[in-house]
Amino acid sequence: VSERLEVSYELFCGRGESAERKARGIALEQTVELPAATLPPGIESAMVGRIEALEPAGRNRYRARISYAPETIGGELTQLLNVLFGNISLKRGIRINGIAWPAGLLHRLGGPRHGIEGIRRLTGAWRRALLCTALKPMGLDAAALARRCEAFARGGIDLIKDDHGLANQPAAPFLERLHRCQEAVQRGNAHGGRNALYLPNVTAPLAELPRRLEAARDAGCRAVLISPWLAGPDSLRWARDEFGLALMAHPALTGSMFGERHGLAPELVIGDLFRAAGADASIYPNADGRFGFSRRRCEAINARLRGPLGDLRPAFPVPGGGMDAARAPGWVRRYGADTILLIGGSLYARRDLVRGARELLAAVREQQA
């Protein structure tokens, strides 16, 4: 018995557009891409999406549920994305706000290799929210970035990642940055710090991606940063299976998917998809920062990363994007201990990075005590 992938849509119909035709159009477009009349016998029942429900939800608005046979996907993430939103991305007024996943598909995608427990083990931080910061700005040379890395490690930050815009630019080329920062984090850990990890940004063109992952592993890194929408949606799975490093996902470029009337709900991409593809931690723009996500949206992302999802391990939510260090304890109270707080700019506003990090760690520890 094959479990079907069931997708919930919100449909926004234009003047004179029939919701039935729109739903039926999706069911055909995402599978056979032919009018039903031209289909050979047996194909319609086996392959075309099945409309499970369709009901009005307001003025020119409808809710639809369409289920897809696993045979339309075949178990590959690329084709899964295509069934979800490939061709209909080019249409209008279609928003996916729920996915009921077949357990077999989730199992096949595999999910986090380390997950929340694995990252706690790597950092040695067991009972509190974790702290993350970003090395920046671009334009500094590798030695200057490494000094910042050492200071953050001495101050007790758990996860020190490259800014996701640090790629392989001339100011701080990847390999030099990798080695200097990895040495720096070890020095910082040895001099007053704890067990911080440095996460280099391995996001790169396809020919480079394996070289950067290999270099990171060989340098002793235990975790890396990837932007899946830049490096390719499957890059997480591939990095997990080939290199075994812990993976933090960055949402760069995914925001184009999050239209209010067209696209996918953010918690399905940054939550379900990234977790299923192997992210052990997933960054998102926290409420009240530089971006416009609501608290409710952020809590939905937390729930999709940490809650039950087939047999997949839970992943850490990483709220960030303009989060003020002074408000860190409040976010821990709201989101709970299984959270990584990403705090960048507000730490840099301090002259003394070590002290800023220490005070932040003390505040978060106190919150958790």
Next chain:
Amino acid sequence: VSERLEVSYELFCGRGESAERKARGIALEQTVELPAATLPPGIESAMVGRIEALEPAGRNRYRARISYAPETIGGELTQLLNVLFGNISLKRGIRINGIAWPAGLLHRLGGPRHGIEGIRRLTGAWRRALLCTALKPMGLDAAALARRCEAFARGGIDLIKDDHGLANQPAAPFLERLHRCQEAVQRGNAHGGRNALYLPNVTAPLAELPRRLEAARDAGCRAVLISPWLAGPDSLRWARDEFGLALMAHPALTGSMFGERHGLAPELVIGDLFRAAGADASIYPNADGRFGFSRRRCEAINARLRGPLGDLRPAFPVPGGGMDAARAPGWVRRYGADTILLIGGSLYARRDLVRGARELLAAVREQQA
């Protein structure tokens, strides 16, 4: 002297939102990701985007031009996408509608290896629009798809591609489909056909992508189909450099980028970016078909694919998506001979695929005579 990447934005400001702050926010967000006050000396002038122009363009609407130093990118496609729309994808009301490309960056990205002339050479069709169709629907086995492939080749279709939803599903697994269809196209060419190419869909997870490209090349294919937004934006460049096959790009999932008030203009993605990354031909949803692109938008895409773009070869536009065979001559008149017409469903509505293809070819030839 370094040439800067200059990006034109349309900004939609919310109530009380200042256009100056919004433009300045973009310039910082896409580069240093820090407030200007926390930047070390020299970084601002070297790295932060420079606002070249900002002017009102209607109620709460503005036009801005911001230029970026090549040092913020470093020559890699992944980081180029990040500078263009990485973090700001997560904001609202920012639409990129123009890009002035530094010649050096284009040269480095490399563009089409074959281009229009190369594809004409491969197909032997020199003075007319080319014809393309898709093998479908999913659910048919490889033998049945191959029969369709042979019929289209006998009828004179130039480029016979997999439907982009044919991945590696159980009904027609990739390798079996590849070999059967490649043999079929050769049989069709030998029996009444011309010089048709079969383009297998190599879109796949990262571990599989090189295997599928290698298998396609070894089977004798000269061209393949890739959906870059599914396989990863850099997959075109990589396939071009590693395998040398001609590349047809499919726009699956890119539509999420094309919001009217947030995103990138389609001609910049399906046109500039795909061409720069190496697409020899780029599919888009034609006007008056199942999708909503206007004729003007389609002509803009044609222009970006065929017109001057640094030292890059021109690429074929491939309008498709519900195009009626009966209207093919009209589209050739409008778009010109350097066009590949993608006609799928309307050919399948004919009982006799060979005759349908022959009549289509005759009509297009007559138009061109």
